[in-house]
Amino acid sequence: MQHFTKILAVSLALTVGIALPSFAEDAKAKPFTDAKEVNLLELLSPPPANDSAQMKAELGEILTIQVTRTPAMEARAVADAEENVWRFADVIDNPKFTKENLPKFSAFFDRIVETEDTVTGPAKKGWNRPRPHLYSDLVKPVVPLSKSGSYPSGHTTLGTLMGIELANMLPEKKAALMARAWEYGHNRVVGGIHYPTDIEAGRIAGTVIASDIAGHDDFKAEFEAAKAELRTVLGM
Template sequence: MRKFAKALALLLVVGAASPVFAGDAKPFTDANEINLLDLLPPPPANDSAQMKAELGEILTIQVTRTPEMSARAVADAEENIWRFSDVIDNPKFTKENLPKFSAFFDRIVETEGAVVDPAKDVWKRPRPHLYSDLVKPIVPLSKSGSYPSGHTTLGTLMGVVLSNMVPEKRDLIMARAWEYGHNRIVGGIHYPTDIEAGRISGVVIAQTIMTHDDYKTEYEAAKAELRTVLGL
């Protein structure tokens, strides 16, 4: 699946359709339109060699992660667009300065859950700390299914959309989105294949909602506001 994830990563440069303002934070789509059970392979079986290998990766990171890596992983437990503040690198990149942009990304956040949660409930992959008591997470615990990673799906989805708004920083934004997903492994709360599946899911969700009229309208207003406020 890693090769598949890398291939889909090439799609991240896709340009956004013309996309204003989200009033209510309701998802742009849900599992009725994007059924991840049809899109993704099932997670590795609990007794499989791959599961044991992935556990080994988590345990290796657990004993080699630096304080700086740990701090980033803990901070990235938040699920919002403001985690990209470091790469946008502009003091005006705040919720208060960007009400349309903020409301638009509230809908993006809701979209991730509407698509991913039903699949998690079916696959019910145990989180690493529930699979092995050797795993000591440093981020908030969750008993929801581990596969695919919702955080990674959201980080990838936000990265694709934000990089379309600010193409001048596309590489930095997408690198940050990739780190956001990887930090779920660093935090001890997800397996590598959860992250790979989340990246695939994020790209597919982005490509799908770009065709929706409400997305197009709200995207354009959010993008215009962002670029004006940032002086781009």
């Protein structure tokens, strides 16, 4: 029936010349807030200038890590390039912690992922800090490359935001979850794709976003449903 409805909508649009809705967009998760409400360009300090001593010092930190990181560290950084809540499975430590078992929880964190991207995107574009490998050809990242602005780190913003929400759902594991969120961000420096100040800014951004959306009614409702589902499935 749904397929027939879509076909009918397409036919009607072609007949009367109206704008055709995008069914793909209908399935996209909706962010809990946006860059107008959480304007990181106003909330965060600007990144170090390209010709500053701070920039050169941070490049030195990246290059030091580059020659000292182990294969295990590299593998961890590569794995953490994934932007989803399932990277916290090692802390949750329960075989039932899967997308299939947690549909409400999964949908909630899909919105969290979309929220991070919506908020950090304009700031990254506005400052347009060059990624380490674009700033110096001495940097050899081991994670997927990106040409988007480096500041703030979107991965770190997301990791911090996910860590906070998970810790609020599972306070028994708060310390371990937040430590994992911190590692998730740091692995962007280990991977050679971000500077340390990108990570610091991402942690601030993630915390600010978490504080902002906590007051939204839709967030409150979906958070409680996701929390209840998670604790039930995990037997907590």
